[in-house]
Amino acid sequence: MTDMTVAIIGAGVAGLYAAHLLRAAAIPFIVIEARDRLGGRVVTVDEAGQPSHDGFDLGPSWFWPHTQPAIASLVAELGLSAFGQNSDGDVIIERMSRETFQRYRGAGMDQQSMRLVGGTGALVRALATHVPAAQIWLERRVTAMALHADGVALTIRRADSSVEELKVKQVIAALPPRLLDATVTFAPTQEPATARRWRDTPTWMAPHAKFIAVYERAFWCDAGLSGTAQSMVGPMAEIHDASTAAGAGALFGFIGIGAEHRAAMGEASMTRACVEQLVRVFGAEAAAPKATLFKDWAADELTATPADRIMGGHPSAGNGPWVTGPWQDRLALAGSETSPSEPGYLAGAVVAAQRAFKEIVAKLAAAHAPQ
Numbered sequence: 001m002t003d004m005t006v007a008i009i010g011a012g013v014a015g016l017y018a019a020h021l022l023r024a025a026a027i028p029f030i031v032i033e034a035r036d037r038l039g040g041r042v043v044t045v046d047e048a049g050q051p052s053h054d055g056f057d058l059g060p061s062w063f064w065p066h067t068q069p070a071i072a073s074l075v076a077e078l079g080l081s082a083f084g085q086n087s088d089g090d091v092i093i094e095r096m097s098r099e100t101f102q103r104y105r106g107a108g109m110d111q112q113s114m115r116l117v118g119g120t121g122a123l124v125r126a127l128a129t130h131v132p133a134a135q136i137w138l139e140r141r142v143t144a145m146a147l148h149a150d151g152v153a154l155t156i157r158r159a160d161s162s163v164e165e166l167k168v169k170q171v172i173a174a175l176p177p178r179l180l181d182a183t184v185t186f187a188p189t190q191e192p193a194t195a196r197r198w199r200d201t202p203t204w205m206a207p208h209a210k211f212i213a214v215y216e217r218a219f220w221c222d223a224g225l226s227g228t229a230q231s232m233v234g235p236m237a238e239i240h241d242a243s244t245a246a247g248a249g250a251l252f253g254f255i256g257i258g259a260e261h262r263a264a265m266g267e268a269s270m271t272r273a274c275v276e277q278l279v280r281v282f283g284a285e286a287a288a289p290k291a292t293l294f295k296d297w298a299a300d301e302l303t304a305t306p307a308d309r310i311m312g313g314h315p316s317a318g319n320g321p322w323v324t325g326p327w328q329d330r331l332a333l334a335g336s337e338t339s340p341s342e343p344g345y346l347a348g349a350v351v352a353a354q355r356a357f358k359e360i361v362a363k364l365a366a367a368h369a370p371q
């Protein structure tokens, strides 16, 4: 059992940004992450599914700088480059399987969706350069927290199933509140209304799955198509251009069928059906992708709980404290879903981390103030 000032649970954007802020304030911390990688819902990979500096986003792709100043500032601070989501060209709408699709002139976007050069993984990589590797423990899952007079004892399960305990003064839980409620045990337990709020807060995009097809080139542009399509036929409900900044051609789609049905279908038949749809919509050249990628977030137990298998709504930016009762002095929540603005989005992760950081600084200052 070691003594450490702050433990951050989760090395997604929120956890890494909180770590960056604590480091800048010279407050000792450790980041504890259950996966063997950083980023959480941010995953940018190459055609072989390996981490890539010019890859395809299996999680988030976009941010909206005009309405999300916190992420716009962080992108600028970290020196990252952005480019607009391709919307040049026509849009296709598939209404019914019996009918051929309809083609509409692309109207452009009121609010341009922006992408990061290198994918959203670039944000995670840049944040990680501000956090010493020795202060990030990978493949360690926090399973329980117990409140003590002078701090919190964390129970941590390693990948080999061995268990260790870590004593800290403060905890920042940088994971979705619903997942926290379902997978971490508290002693004493959280107040019922607070636990209910965590449980009732849907984890944004957790019920969804993303399919990506990589091509030699973005052939749909030759035909005056933007790569954007909407479909009531499926399996993809929404398709967009996912070509990288360096020019690798790709299309991605959100699967429009529920998690249980996806699981029953299996990845191979899902892939077949998605490629068939791309051929239907974009023509014969779509039949031979160089590679396909598929990520079902509802099946990812470090993002989704069984409650997320049902298509959930958007988390709401409610007011009021996320932590109440005896835990108030020792625990802060930083997962994107707890943000007062843009909850569920990358921008929400940044704002929630800033808020949790401020809470921790205030609590540590109060603890050191003369009585």
Ligand SMILES: Cc1cc2nc3c(=O)[nH]c(=O)nc-3n(C[C@H](O)[C@H](O)[C@H](O)COP(=O)(O)OP(=O)(O)OC[C@H]3O[C@@H](n4cnc5c(N)ncnc54)[C@H](O)[C@@H]3O)c2cc1C
Pocket (backbone or CB within 6 Å): 009, 010, 011, 012, 013, 014, 015, 032, 033, 034, 035, 038, 039, 040, 041, 042, 058, 059, 060, 061, 062, 063, 140, 141, 142, 143, 174, 175, 176, 179, 183, 184, 204, 205, 206, 208, 209, 210, 297, 302, 303, 334, 335, 336, 337, 344, 345, 346, 347, 348, 349
């Ligand atoms: C398919 C998809 C598309 C999306 N598209 C967009 C988009 O275009 N734009 C946008 O702004 N947002 C989008 N989002 C949402 C965005 O990904 C999230 O808002 C953001 O990544 C959340 O970051 P976070 O750090 O709060 O949580 P997470 O990224 O979920 O990080 C939580 C971390 O905690 C770890 N963890 C969980 N439990 C434990 C435990 N007990 N012990 C230790 N570690 C634990 C997890 O492994 C994970 O690394 C999308 C999400 C998905 C899945």
